[in-house]
Amino acid sequence: MKAEIIAVGTELLLGQIVNTNAQFLAQGCADLGVTVHFQTVVGDNEARLIEALGLASGRADLVICTGGLGPTQDDLTKDALSAYLNRQLILHQPSMDKIETFFRDRGIHMVESNRRQALMPEGSDPLPNDAGMAVGTALTQDGTHYVLLPGPPKEMKPMFERYAAAWISTKLDGVHPLHSRMLKFAGIGESSLEHELLDLIKEQSDPTIAPYAKEGEVAVRITTRAASKEQADAKLDPLEAEIRSRLGAYIYASRDISLEQAIVRIMQERGLKLSAAESCTGGLLSDMITAVPGSSAVYQGGIVCYTNEWKHRLLGVPMDVLEGTDAPGAVSEKAARLLAEGLLQRSDSDFAVSITGVAGPGTSEGKPVGLVYVGIARKGCATEVAQLALSGTRDIIKLRAARSALYRLWKLLSN
Known part of the structure; x- marks a missing residue:
């Protein structure tokens, strides 16, 4: 019909x-x-x-x-x-x-x-x-x-x-309903994902493969028509298995949920706590996490440490790291590391995420727009810091920085 x-x-x-x-x-x-x-x-x-x-x-x-x-x-x-x-x-x-x-x-x-x-x-x-x-x-x-x-x-x-x-x-005559699965990906772009699945997409008949993309995440819907769920599973299972064999490291869910929902669910199941120290994202990461129902069981809180004074006073980052001729600066690997570690020490969290960078429109500390550092400190483990080179408008850079932080947190939770 x-x-x-x-x-x-x-x-x-x-x-x-x-x-x-x-x-x-x-x-x-x-x-x-x-x-x-x-x-x-x-x-x-x-x-x-x-x-x-x-x-x-x-x-x-x-x-x-x-x-x-x-x-x-x-x-x-x-x-x-x-x-x-x-x-x-x-x-x-x-x-x-x-x-x-x-x-x-x-x-x-x-x-x-x-x-x-x-x-x-x-x-x-x-x-x-x-x-x-x-x-x-x-x-x-x-x-x-x-x-x-x-x-x-x-x-x-x-x-x-x-x-x-x-x-x-009641108006359908012998039409089998559609059965779909949504595979959600993070940490991989739409073009890279399509390249890995191009032969499957070109040869598709039943089931079908449809990639979808929005800022910060990519999804693949696999769909078939079948009279029952059992018949649909028999057709969808082999295709999902093949996709997972190629891109399983990037799949965070096999249903239509956001990355922050997946993170909250994992941390709830394990009884883990999370906090965040945000500079250039201005609380965006905290907003994304707290938008998930039930996140109060996981998320302890966040600090928007936008100025160097707050980075120093609230999270203990030394001023000689933040300012001075030879200082690494607020936008640096060292600042991101100290922000995450300072928050972990001052909270009861198992994971502390930090984000510091240049969202634009102008440079800061002589550093280019889009340079962002994401730090993740966790109890009993070495702190990890990732350097990002992001592009786009101020709002897009903030969103991409927050989503990159979520992806790195998810990767640590998944290992």
Whole structure:
């Protein structure tokens, strides 16, 4: 089954919000065995929306619209579909009862426009909205299936997962669902990874291999269609084994999690504690770690020692290391080592990470933009320091420095 996703909303075209709904729905369709061939964004204009529905109906078996189901006059998705299919809009009484109860229980006057949220094209199946008031709808006409979902993700996602996916499944005839694994890599670039797997990518048929990349990490999704998990595993296992034989040193997870999530999980399992001393990254590493749920069991805290005074006063780095004609300087292997060791001594951590460098836009201490040192001190072991030569804008250098520190920490934990 081929599908097209139509995201409705002028705010999407203006770039005021990011279209995360399309990403979620594309993945949801893939899990059902439905292939998304097109994604369209259209503004709050009925004529253009009808035109988009016509194009989608001519090239897809399933058309999923998200957005435009609300109470205001620019919420036109149901109107457009009803006009395109020549069906009347009718009131779905259970949804209307829910809306009226909502306003009555809160003592709020309900304006007439809220009735629009309970309308649906005649002959369609209602999709309940457990997180909001606008009812979703699903229907089939002339061999094409249509699903209308609300725009807010907190409403759209549960409606799709609980109701729309099941409705779509009833329209599938002998289509095996997709089974995927996501292998996550760190410490290797996209081009290097692709070079190592190029023969597999060129020869792929079933299973398929799809590399993905974003700043600081690379992923490979391997996918097959199969009637059962057991059948899928029989096809995916040999391919994953071959990829691991070539690039296993860089694989930190076989599911879609971040490197910081993997680190927190390992340290939780081993009862290890972590702290950080950050200069050029300004707390970015700490923010990445503390964004992981449960990180409080691992992460003790961090110090943003941006000035030499704080490096000296809080972490004991001698001033003659930081400043002076013959001093190594704050951006040096020695400073990174002393920062990590000073933090380890002053904390109850098992690992202490330090980052010091030049993020730009100008040089510092006569040293080039992108020169960064990452130190990792750990109990009972020699401190390790890595020198990095990073490129990019100030923000990108900070991000790459933090991710490089995470990668080096993960490598130590994995050995």
